[in-house]
Amino acid sequence: MITAFQRFFKSKIGLGLTMAFLLLIGVAFASMDVSSTGSLGGLSGESNVAVVGDEKVSALDLSQAATNALDQVRQNNPTISMPAFIAEGGLENVLDTVLDRTAIAEFGRKYGLRAGDNLVNSEIRRIPAFRGPDGNFSEDAYRGALQQQGLSDVGVRDDLAQGLLAQQVMVPVAFGTQLPDKLTSRYAALFKERRTGTLGLLPSALFAPEEDATDAQMKEYYDANRSDYIRPERRVLRYATFGLDALGDRAEPTEEELRARYTENSSVYAASEDRTFTQVIVPTQQAANAIRNRVNAGGTLAAAAREAGLDTAQIGPVSRGDFARQTSPAVAQASFETANGAIAEPARSGLGWHVVQVNNITSVGGRSFEQARREILESLRTEKRRRVINEMAASFEERLADGESLGDVTDELDVEITTTQPVTAAGLVYGTRDQQVAEILRPVLATAFQMEEGEPQLAEAVPGETFLLFETSTITPSATAPLAEIENEVKAAWKMSRGSIAAKAAADRILERIGGGTTPAAAFAAEEVRLPRPDPINITREELLQSGQRVIPPLALFFSMAEGSTKRLEAENDAGWFIVGLDDIEAGLIASDDPLFAQAKAQFSQTLGSEYTAQFIAAVRTDIGVETNDEAVAALRRQLLGNN
Missing domain, CATH: 3.10.50.40 (Chitinase A; domain 3)
Structure with a gap:
């Protein structure tokens, strides 16, 4: 029975569990080296979205933070668009995170904490993305990464310093938090607590009207739920592949180069x-x-x-x-x-x-030249291939910048161009459920969705063997689908929404009957619509968690209700209404040597630490002072949605 409800209860976009964590990562390189004017009291126009103490947060700061957060979320949900991200509350979450982080850093400075240049430098050197082929920090890799992300050196250093200040302030707040054993026993015993009751479902589909919506009803419903019909961005890609044979003799080492390498490394072979x-x-x-x-x-x-x-x-x-x-x-x-x-x-x-x-x-x-020849040959050949490929890439870029097309370059290589159907960032052909993009394009798909139209790039499809020349030829931005194209889908959704309203009224009638002493089964049967019979529930929290699956909201409600009570709960996506009844609670007992006791102590100690952290951040905000310009935030929201 529980499995059936879990299948029934699905969310639209799986962001809930990862949003907070990803947004925190997403602002790690969000701050830019931007100066702005104006101040709260007052904020001028749209220059600043907030002032934290003496620190201004510009609209550009928040815009960059939101973009970075969206990029992070796309690692788990590649097709999510900025409108969908904002509809899920993403912009507000990013703003809260930026304000919290800025307030914490200001609090640290206020009370004498510092993050000097040497500490920031050491943090930069520890970031794997900034390391070269030898595993050590590379200035070229660092500059290249900043350029790719559109960041400045000053901005990154300021942001890292802010993060280091936040670490100094926040780590001691929850460090070593422990819940006392006596309190742990009370909470841990809840895992053993057994609850019995009933769980019934009133599906909206059973109450949905048979007649279709009028044009006016369709338009009203569509306008109110536009975010539900956002289509992902899709792109048409053009690509060609070629192998090492296209490099000719340019990547083959000469005899002189082999001997010169042997002489240069004589100590290695001695x-x-x-x-x-x-x-x-x-x-x-x-x-x-x-x-x-x-x-x-x-x-x-x-x-x-x-x-x-x-x-x-x-x-x-x-x-x-x-x-x-x-x-x-x-x-x-x-x-x-x-x-x-x-x-x-x-x-x-x-x-x-x-x-x-x-x-x-x-x-x-030691090894003679002939003994070391094969090793030197392979090493030099790899180096020359890399150099030739880089030279080809530079040459292609120059030629394309001078007006030559992808076709001009592929004609020289004597290879054919393949054009894809419109594809999404998830690698699916748009409009299909399981048709995948060509396997050779998968490694470059993320790059292709960051490129502008008509700007080809060269990549290694199979390292050292096969190369890929690709470009984006057509970009269709993410947007709400026109009503005319999704009329049947909107009609069905409208019927479900109307059915949900009727199901809610039926749920209220059932609650009234149960309150008057009628059994849940009889209360359900009294409805004119033939409803599924409510299922009995007899379960402990421990048994519920052992399934390893997501705890559906009706069962979460079941374990938070008072004994002898009955409540209704709306299902997601207008799917229907639940009636949850709790008849009896049997208290649980737990021994101190029960493995569950140790797990509970660790879990609740972590929860207690999170509560300390949340309360401390709230106090920091009050101490430092945070003012938000709602008009500037709203203007930025319109800009990100493309509504300017």
Whole structure:
């Protein structure tokens, strides 16, 4: 029975569980280096949407934050448009998040917290998107990422500083929050609590009128529910693929290049040796010489170290270069110039004086040019392919900027252009349920939906093997579908809405009967419309949660009602009305060693921490002062909806 209700109870857009988290991420790089004029008291025109303390939040700040938040939501829901995002309350959520974050940062500054340049620099270096091929921070990668997102260096640094201030303020608020065991027991026992009652459904379809809506009724309903009929953005893509054969000999290394690479890396291919050591580190040269003398007199390094109250460490096998990086060049030189089994001359590193005994020496033979040839060939070939592709991309961009078309470029490559049907950002052919875009386009689909029309790009479809030249040729923006095109859909929805109104009236009659002492089954049967018989419910919270599925609203209501009460609840999308009755509550018991007790303690402690955080943010807002310009927010909403 519960499964049937779960299938029945579906949401229109699955944003509820992820919205708050995604919006928080979405504003992480939202602030721009924008100066604005005017102030609250007063705000001039549409320049600022809010003032937080002394900090102004411009309309451009909020617009950029909303755009970034939408991009984040699109990672889970690629077809959502800005109008749908705003209809779901996205702009208000973004504004609240921006105001909270700004207020927290202002609060931190007010009470002496700081986020200096060095701290901001360290945060930038930790962001994976700003790392180069070697895994280290790359200035080029950093600048490229900012340019791609339309951000400025100053704006990103300001935003990171604001975020760091927020961390300093907020982390201590809920850190280490714990719910007392006695209180945990009371809450945890609720999981064992058993409730019995009934759950009935009055489907709107059973009460829907048979006659169609008039033109006036259709127009009125359509205008009131335009956000329900927003079509996703769709694009027509043109693309062509080509393989390595199109590169010709340009990507093939010459004999001279192979030999030059071998010479440049002669140390890599030269003979070398790895060594293993036993080592002890002491603070002074005198102590190091004393230990070395004891070993040379016939003792062992381990025994000499123990006499000094120290422990030895085993190192290796390790090369000379690696050992130098671990210790110091002086320690490595002394250790690699000492015979096997002997104690090296003590040398110093940043940790102190090293006494090193050579345990083993393994020679690694060098490789001749012919032996290393294949390895060098593959490495150089990969590098040259990348360089040639980059040169081709630059050449294509220049030619296309000079007025040449995608066809001109593909004619030179002797490849054909394929044109798709209109497709959505989710990779579906528009108007179909399961027809997918060509597999080769999937890796570049997100990029294609950020491009302007007629601006081709080059990408690797299969790294090092197949290349893709693609462009967006036609863009159809997201918009509400014209009524004439969705007339049948709107007619059906109108009937369901009218049916929902009638179902609500029936639900009120059923509640009145139950209140007068009639059983739920008899109250349902008394209706002229033949209704499904209400189902009995006998379940604990623990059993409900064990299903692992979303708890549908009627059952959530069932576990929040008072014993002996009956309530009605509207289903989503005008689908109908629920009648929920709670007959009996059997209190639960839980032992302190029950695994559920520990889970409850962790869960409710986290909830308590969230409550502390929410209350603290509210207090910060009051302390700093937040004023919002509703007219400017409304103007920005119209702009984002394209209604200017």
